[in-house]
Amino acid sequence: MRGPLARLARSSRLSRFARPRRRLPRRTVRLRLTLLYGALFLLCGAGALAVTYVLVRHSVAPEGDVTLLRAPGDRGLPGGPALPFDVGAEQVVARAEAALAEQRRDVLRQLVVQSGTALAMLVVLVLALSWWVAGRVLRRLSTITATAREISATNLHRRLALAGPDDELKELGDTFDELLGRLEASFEAQRRFVANASHELRTPLARQRAIGQVALDDPDATVASLRAAHERVLAAGEQQERLIEAMLTLVRGHAGIDVRHPFDLGEVVTGVVEARRTPDVALRTAIGPCPVSGHRALAERLVVNLVDNAIRHNAPGGWVEVRCGSGALTVANTGPVVPADEVGRIFQPFQRLGRARTGHGLGLGLSIVRAIATAHGARVTAAPREGGGLVVEVVFG
Known part of the structure; x- marks a missing residue:
């Protein structure tokens, strides 16, 4: 019993590991364009945020050795606050400068948080707009793909006839229409050639059959008449050979030169x-x-x-x-x-x-x-x- 149970457990483990992996979504051009636009906007927004942060930090920071508050008796800033003489002036100035520094850090922190939040929201909005715009731009490409799948040798007369601005997609559609025109002309010429070739080959074959049938049905046939009939059959066969050789040469000419x-x-x-x-x-x-x-x-x-x-x-x-x-x-x-x-x-x-x-x-x-x-x-x-x-x-x- 241990052998079958062990084999069953081993097979279950193998089947568990052999499960097909979940396929990732197909990376379409629309998806890649959306991600590309979103990544570009994210990079530009992050760059703009970094520049704004540096500028704001520079504008709120004190320049050089300038002290915003001074103790009484010092030559401070015009109109500076007057401190009472019974308070430790140095401690008050230090606390005030610490409070101002903390306020600057809080302003910069809020700038980063709020700007980052706004950037994230804009990235989401840009991804949605990019998906919509890419779909609008690639709609004509989808038309080309759908029409190309539907066209076969029996309906080569169909054309895309794309409307819209004269851009690269319209040029692609016009090129595809020109290709369909050449294919239609080629198929039509091939059909005519096959029909004409079958007709031209049928004529000497019918002549050969008629000559042989007449010679066989003649009860008074002689050696001379049979020889004449045979010569006519050979002449019809020679005509077929020349026709087949000419058609092979024509096909070889169409094939090109390597x-x-x-x-x-x-x-x-x-x-x-x-x-x-x-x-x-x-x-x-x-x-x-x-x-x-x-x-x-x-x-x-x-x-x-x-x-x-x-x-x-x-x-x-x-x-x-x-x-x-x-x-x-x-x-x-x-x-x-x-x-x-x-x-x-x-x-x-x-x-x-x-x-x-x-x-x-x-x-x-x-x-x-x-x-x-x-x-x-x-x-x-x-x-x-x-x-x-x-x-x-x-x-x-």
Whole structure:
């Protein structure tokens, strides 16, 4: 019996010591501001009380060796009290001076006590007022916190729209609203990209399925017809590969560049242009040294997309002009007329303008260009040419 009882007693002692400690109240900004204001007021009040005490003590204390009362026959103060000759004058003077000294000490003691009491009451009042003022000041911060907790990916359209004076809290609220705007635009672009990508991938898959189904349902299929169907399926698969590779490049461009290396953009442009000379479109070049910093492979893909886009969307017997130098790359071409208000659309994924620009490519060329340029800290601008065509300029920082 002793063993179980001992274990029970030991477990009770351990459980008593293992009880969780009571958590202290959370030190909020409002509480810290209140304590800070109270501490500052207490220090200032204590300093003022000390200065007042020194001044009062100096004002009521006798200066130098001045004696307030003198014995009869001494040259005392004008109008001083006259003492009778039959009383011990020295004793009376000593008692009077002792009484005055005790009165001075009592005045100073009352000054300290009453001033300390008043200071303590004022500290309590200041703490209450500081708590109220801090709450008023931080009310907008509480609004920001509550709204941030409620906002999710489904209601990014909400905004704080803080009112009040143009102070740091309003600046914080405006910055948060700007962040919500960028997040909303990013989420919306992601949704559009996913919807467009699923549509673009569904088309070659449906084509492959239709080609295979027709070939299997043909009772008179021959080796030649099956080979032709297989070649068409391979072509659709190649289109899917190019689309997936383009989307991966677009995502990689949006991800940014971790490590930058210097390279000559002019050499990259020269290699791309020489590999794409064709008798159908005249290529004009003005390429010089162009040192930049970034990811050479991604920059080469940027140049390839710009040149291919200019060659693909061109007019019969047209031309493409490529200029590179001083940190800037410009590609201009002839081709169909591009409305000025529609230029921004061609940088969006899977966006094509009109029939003249439909059916060629994947609709990701200029989107990849902008993503890679943004990753390099470069600026991309596009402007339509008079008579048709487009001028795209990429300026590296």
